[in-house]
Amino acid sequence: MAKYLILIYGDERRWDAETEPERAAKGAAHEAFRRAAGEGLLGGHELEPASTATTLRSATGTAPTPTDGPFLETKEALGGYYVVEAPDLDAVLALAARLPELASGHGGVEVRPIVEHG
Template structure:
């Protein structure tokens, strides 16, 4: 089994504007996703708004200085993540397609293999 990081992106303004019913439906979608994963669910969390983020930037010589926010050139923000195990990328993609954010009309899910140096 391989490990994959699923990064959930979307429009924070649209997330913030969700009705209680939409939030409940999304929560139910995530519970269904976790149930479908079974033992393949390793961890996952919703993230606080990107306005709460602090970013460290590399510098030449000096200590990296923290700055507010990620300063992305996009409306999409990272809203949460899962670390899962799946037999292969196709299986990970099939699982990721179950995430409720993909039916919201904005955002997406990035699926990235995790490098396992112990089995390389």
């Protein structure tokens, strides 16, 4: 079985504007996702807003310098992630398709295989 990182993106302003019933429905959908993943779910978390991020960058041969916020200005921010184990890419894509952010009109989900070193 391979491991995959599922990255969840969306517009933070729209997430902040969600009503309590919308948040409850999204929470229920994430719970259904976790149940569907079963023992293949290895971890995951919702992230604090991008404004709380600190980015490290350096030029060759210089010490890293921290800066506030994400490195790139984008409309969509990384809002959370899951790490799952699945038999193949098709299986993880079918699982990721259950995430409620895909139906929000402003979100996206990226699935990336994890490189495992022996």
